[in-house]
Amino acid sequence: MFIDAHNHLHDPRLGDPAPVIAEMRASGIDACMVNATCEDDWPLVEALAMEHPDFVLPAYGVHPWKAHLAAPGWEDRLHALLDRSPGAAIGECGLDRWVKEPDIAVQSPVFEAQLRLAREFDRPVVIHCLKAWQPLFESFGRMQPPRRFLMHSFNGSIETARRLIPLGAYFSFSGYFLQARKAEVVETFRQLPPDRILIETDAPDMLPPDAFITHPLEGANHPANLSAIARGFAAAMGLDSPGIAVRTTENFCRFFRG
Template identity: 45%
Template sequence: MFALIDSHNHLQDHRLNADRNRVIGEMKWEGIEHAIVNGTSEADWQEVQNLHLSDPAFLSPAFGLHPWKIKDRSKEWQEKLRYFLKNPRASIGECGLDLWIADANLTDQVEVLRDHIKLSREFDRPLTLHCLKAWPELFSLLKESKPIPSFLLHSFGGPSHLIQPLLKLGAYFSFSGYFLHERKRKALENFRLIPAERLMIESDAPDMAPPNSLLTPYQNESFHHPADLRWCMEGLAEVRGESPESCAEQFRSNSIRLFALTSVS
């Protein structure tokens, strides 16, 4: 079985509370050897850190303010983030821009993201970015901020004409099984165009489940189980016309490179 790195998930999510240990055991059983756990607000950063400390060989932490949660940030959020970034294993995320949500405050979102980008430069850590319906805004912010450390556009659903310019800025892209839904055909096409050296795979668990037709043993009513990553990888490999083994090996080394996962290699 091929080895996989889940490049983006939220294992700290409360929906996993009753099942977390079992879920982590099943991820390992299905060949997942490492995962990046992304915080979303000051309220969950400590839990992300605790999870990492409970199994540092398997879990790396990322800390950031998700655009859906920036309204709740405290005045001291940057100080707190700096504290968590003292952990040399930590990257920055999940942060980004989102104009899909109702009552999106773009000015606020841009200001907060600019602060994350500054920290990424100061600490020399990669960023994991979320972007929905704000691609021109994100692109110009990244361009104005360069040079910046490499970054991951997680669950990339952006326009295909931005792939090349984003690659030039140092982008990596991650695929989630969610794009195997019939209604996501157009976005799925992008994952044929992205060079294998800049691609990785993520579960985004407990959200972003693949279609039910992918009947894995881990189909679950209450949350997306990250142990189905292997089946999602097979779905993507088919789209790219490549073998799941070669994709898995390439994506794994991309994740190791971007997140400096020295303990995994």
């Protein structure tokens, strides 16, 4: 059985979550972490977690692309949500210099506020970082991360990873990186500590190559593709699929539950 370490099951591009979950279960997926990206997502993710408590693990946060949309009082409302959701993580949050707006100066305080909440609640945090490694370490200098955090869809260098590992980082591999032109990402994962590796779909985004699409969905990545992605990842890593399943599931449980 596999665990999808990062998706957006509430996204309307996936349609009704119930049949999607049924397809995920049938394909060998035991659970998934569903990540909110803005305050409007929070009640949707919360409802999924309440409706499917044995399958959906919630994460509530503000994505860097939406940092400028965080309404006054958002931090207090997130605090209240985390207070009534003892099993929730924080995320998706982070920093991104691939987009021009909002600026890093807008993203950073929103990100650091979520790091502060993660430390206060001792919750794992899910981090999106794209072309913003130096700002990430600067934020960590101002606000220490919690004792465990996930670099989702990690595509940084092994040198960056080695700076993150002592801080408590885990790293998740997305099927998008099974493209031949992303071979350097696979090579980085080969050098990571085996107990820090997870797998994810980032559904409905980050489509894998056609060979790893078992559940076609027009214009979107179906989260049930995870099992095929895991097999592709295992082959790329020189491991077997059952071994990847056991290892990444154990790693996820350690990451999520402490």
